[in-house]
Amino acid sequence: MLKGLYTAHTGLRNEQNRMDIMTNNLANASTVGFKKEGSTSQSFGDVLAVKVKDASVGLAIRQPLGINNPGVKIGENYTDFTQGSMRITDNTFDLAISGEGFFAIEFTSKAGDTSTKYTRAGDFTLNKDGYLVTNEGDYVLDVNSKRIKIDPLQDTAIKTDGSIEQNGVKVAQIGLVDFADYDYLEKYGETYYEAVEGAEFITSDAVMYSGYLEMSNVQVVSEMVEMINITRQYESNQKIMQTYDSSLEIAVNQLGRVK
Numbered sequence: 001m002l003k004g005l006y007t008a009h010t011g012l013r014n015e016q017n018r019m020d021i022m023t024n025n026l027a028n029a030s031t032v033g034f035k036k037e038g039s040t041s042q043s044f045g046d047v048l049a050v051k052v053k054d055a056s057v058g059l060a061i062r063q064p065l066g067i068n069n070p071g072v073k074i075g076e077n078y079t080d081f082t083q084g085s086m087r088i089t090d091n092t093f094d095l096a097i098s099g100e101g102f103f104a105i106e107f108t109s110k111a112g113d114t115s116t117k118y119t120r121a122g123d124f125t126l127n128k129d130g131y132l133v134t135n136e137g138d139y140v141l142d143v144n145s146k147r148i149k150i151d152p153l154q155d156t157a158i159k160t161d162g163s164i165e166q167n168g169v170k171v172a173q174i175g176l177v178d179f180a181d182y183d184y185l186e187k188y189g190e191t192y193y194e195a196v197e198g199a200e201f202i203t204s205d206a207v208m209y210s211g212y213l214e215m216s217n218v219q220v221v222s223e224m225v226e227m228i229n230i231t232r233q234y235e236s237n238q239k240i241m242q243t244y245d246s247s248l249e250i251a252v253n254q255l256g257r258v259k
Contacts, residue, residue, distance in 0.1 A: 005244040010071035011237035014041050017074050018230050025218045026227075033084070033121025033191045034216035036223075040075030081182055084120075084217035086209070092156050095122035099206025101176040106139040106147065107192065114142070117186070117192040118177060120214055123226040127150045132174075138187065160208040178204035234248040 021039050023063040028034040037209050097103070102118035109115075117138075124140055132140040132148040139147045143162070150156060162174035167242050181186060182201035195201075 005241060008072035008237045008240040008244070009228060010073060012234060012241070014074055014165050014236065015230050015234040016074050016173075018229070019234070021077060022223055022227050022230065026220065028190055029216050029218040029220050029223075031121075031190055031216050032123050032213050033119055034218065035082075035084075035120070035191075036080050036216070036218045037077055037187075038080060039077050041072050042075050044144065046104040049144060079182070079187060080217060082217045084215045085199055086212045087215050088211065090209055090215055092158060092209045093126065095125045095158065095174070095212050096125060096209045096210060096212035097176070098202070098204050101178045101204030101206035102193065103229065104141040104145065104175050104177050105192070106141055107188075115194070116145070117194055118189055119191050119193065120210075121191040141175050143173045146173065148172045148174065158207065158208065162208050174208065175202070176204040176206055176208070177236070178202050178206070 009087050018039050021037050025036045028036075052189045081100075083098070086098075095103075097120055102120060103122060105117045105119055107115055107117040119134075121134070123135055124132055125135070127137065130151070130152045142148050148169055150163070150164060151166060154188050157165045158174070159165065162176060163170050164172040164174065167236065178201070179195065180200040184196050185193040186196050
């Protein structure tokens with residue numbers, strides 16, 4: 001009798017996980033370079049239920065009760081790398097990538113450890129020393145994985161291949177990195193990604209556009225519709241649990257009463 005109760009419980013947990021991911025997507029609908037996430041689910045493996053050590057049929061007899069499906073379990077989350085829309089900013093150091101690829105960023109953790117992260121968020125700026133950095137102060141890397149330093153007092157132009165020119169002279173080139181399989185990218189924060197073991201680097205043929213930003217690929221209307229569906233499914237599982245609770249209450253307090 002309790003099998004359905006546990007099945008409904010696993011359904012509630014799965015819908016809660018979907019809702020958590022959905023609300024995070026909506027919260028980042030206006031975040032530059034954000035890529036929405038999704039979730040998967042799968043059923044638990046069917047098991048053969050048997051009754052053991054039942055004196056009514058014999059302690060040594062295993063009595064089959066049939067196939068039992070314990071419900072649904074939470075699967076893996078995934079990232080949708082579909083390109084977002086572009087917004088014009090007319091800021092030279094705002095860069096948008098058209099095509100597949102990532103900016104390489106020198107990231108320093110709070111513990112002082114330095115590593116390379118990858119991002120599609122191109123809202124860059126120059127710090128006081130003339131280095132090209134992210135809004136968080138992390139250094140943007142060039143094609144040789146070096147920090148990019150330019151003269152902040154000179155007029156700057158950035159070409160579609162990432163070349164940075166000042167007074168008509170090329171002074172640096174922003175690096176673009178791509179991967180053969182995005183399954184080897186792990187999300188780090190809201191817009192950063194890090195390569196895990198097995199990641200294969202490939203040359204990116206994407207182009208950059210100065211004065212533009214790639215916005216989030218979250219479609220607010222679609223996410224809201226999906227949120228309504230999740231809420232309804234959550235409520236359905238909740239009603240199943242309430243029904244089982246009422247049945248158990250009757251069984252314990254009424255059917256089991258000794259007169």
